Amino acid sequence: MLNNSYNSRQEILSSRNFRGTIYSHDGLVLAQTVQTAQGQDVRIYPYKNLFAHVVGYSTKGRTGVEAAANHFLIQTNIPLADKAANDAAGRKNPGDSVYTTLDVELQQTASDEMGIYKGAVIVTEVATGKILSMVSQPDFDPNQIADMWEDLLERKDSSILLNRAVRGLYPPGSTFKIVTALEYIRERPETFGNYRYECNGSYKSGDIKISCYHGIKHGTVDLVQSFAESCNSSFANIGLNLDRKRLASTLESLLFNRKLPIELDAAESSVLVSEDTTAAQMIQLSIGQGKDQITPIHLHMITSAIANGGILQKPYVIDRVENDVGKVTKAYQPKSYGALMSETEADILAMLMEKVVEGGTGKKLSGRGYTAAGKTGSAEFGEVKGESHSWFTGFAPVQNPQVCITVILEGAGSGGDYAVPVARRVLDAYFQKRESSR
Numbered sequence: 001m002l003n004n005s006y007n008s009r010q011e012i013l014s015s016r017n018f019r020g021t022i023y024s025h026d027g028l029v030l031a032q033t034v035q036t037a038q039g040q041d042v043r044i045y046p047y048k049n050l051f052a053h054v055v056g057y058s059t060k061g062r063t064g065v066e067a068a069a070n071h072f073l074i075q076t077n078i079p080l081a082d083k084a085a086n087d088a089a090g091r092k093n094p095g096d097s098v099y100t101t102l103d104v105e106l107q108q109t110a111s112d113e114m115g116i117y118k119g120a121v122i123v124t125e126v127a128t129g130k131i132l133s134m135v136s137q138p139d140f141d142p143n144q145i146a147d148m149w150e151d152l153l154e155r156k157d158s159s160i161l162l163n164r165a166v167r168g169l170y171p172p173g174s175t176f177k178i179v180t181a182l183e184y185i186r187e188r189p190e191t192f193g194n195y196r197y198e199c200n201g202s203y204k205s206g207d208i209k210i211s212c213y214h215g216i217k218h219g220t221v222d223l224v225q226s227f228a229e230s231c232n233s234s235f236a237n238i239g240l241n242l243d244r245k246r247l248a249s250t251l252e253s254l255l256f257n258r259k260l261p262i263e264l265d266a267a268e269s270s271v272l273v274s275e276d277t278t279a280a281q282m283i284q285l286s287i288g289q290g291k292d293q294i295t296p297i298h299l300h301m302i303t304s305a306i307a308n309g310g311i312l313q314k315p316y317v318i319d320r321v322e323n324d325v326g327k328v329t330k331a332y333q334p335k336s337y338g339a340l341m342s343e344t345e346a347d348i349l350a351m352l353m354e355k356v357v358e359g360g361t362g363k364k365l366s367g368r369g370y371t372a373a374g375k376t377g378s379a380e381f382g383e384v385k386g387e388s389h390s391w392f393t394g395f396a397p398v399q400n401p402q403v404c405i406t407v408i409l410e411g412a413g414s415g416g417d418y419a420v421p422v423a424r425r426v427l428d429a430y431f432q433k434r435e436s437s438r
Contacts, residue, residue: 020095053163129313173379176288203233228360239286300406307395310346376415392419
């Protein structure tokens with residue numbers, strides 16, 4: 001109830017306390033309140049657009065960390081003597097400060113590497129779920145939100161306030177082959193390694209025909225090659241032979257059509273399968289097309305679970321809360337959601353994703369000073385044939401993974417050509433920083 005914008009208690013606290021400061025993980029100011037000469041409280045965002053979506057704003061409503069941590073930011077836990085002195089002098093008390101898990105340098109790199117594209121980049125620690133970077137573009141300057149507000153209300157087509165990382169819904173394209181492969185492995189745990197398919201560049205079933213990217217003929221492929229080369233024809237063949245009821249159960253276990261366990265306001269991904277799902281729909285679904293919709297954060301969570309032996313660590317962005325004299329009043333610890341898959345299943349998927357980078361569609365991420373695994377996607381959208389969003393989701397290094405990354409660039413084209421290079425440069429920056437800090 002406290003976070004209800006119309007709650008009178010919030011108004012009372014805001015009148016007595018000025019809003020606390022939001023920091024990066026290493027103490028850089030991301031949002032703070034200053035008083036004007038006229039005694040007005042003004043919220044300042046020093047990095048302007050860079051953290052617009054993940055930190056959010058607290059004027060004209062609240063979003064991002066400003067919303068998730070509102071309870072702490074408007075309260076004060078300063079010593080009673082200080083509070084009494086402020087009350088006697090008619091001064092507001094300083095609200096508690098919130099330290100996030102966000103890394104300014106990594107956030108800047110991710111933003112720079114996205115360039116002109118709309119989309120999102122998410123980076124988290126595999127073992128903890130800490131969100132190190134969350135970029136959404138197009139962005140805005142939260143310092144100007146009050147001035148922009150009326151114009152934004154009039155421009156119904158504007159989506160600059162949308163945090164695409166958690167609220168953007170996209171066709172997953174070939175990244176959904178992670179799910180298709182998992183279901184195939186679950187249904188054939190002893191024989192999936194025997195899979196073979198002869199790809200001639202397209203797949204036809206009745207009146208339905210789908211093609212591999214650019215009509216490439218992959219020849220005879222097993223499951224590993226089908227995944228590494230992202231063979232649509234092979235995965236259409238796999239998908240058409242999956243048990244619909246069991247696939248629906250797997251989708252539920254992977255958090256599709258459900259609220260995600262994350263403190264930020266995230267949309268629900270939607271993939272619906274039933275015994276009434278037609279063959280044509282199964283073919284499209286198996287390659288991440290048709291009516292499939294997923295948020296970048298959801299795909300990221302599935303990927304991080306694979307990197308973590310099947311266990312999902314809940315992503316989180318608030319690390320701790322401190323009062324004005326630096327005393328920690330609340331500390332957040334990593335929390336496990338539980339297993340999205342077995343350790344054996346995670347190991348198999350990790351192996352498949354490693355082959356993608358070693359010599360498949362993600363090979364532009366190979367040859368670095370670290371190993372990596374992942375899955376590319378080129379997700380068709382709209383009415384124009386060939387238009388596609390560029391996806392990559394993966395982790396590094398392959399052994400004892402430290403970091404997970406997901407990239408989507410709207411309308412960019414091939415995942416291997418566009419999203420992978422962005423992921424590579426962000427991962428380079430991550431590992432270079434770790435090396436230099438030793």
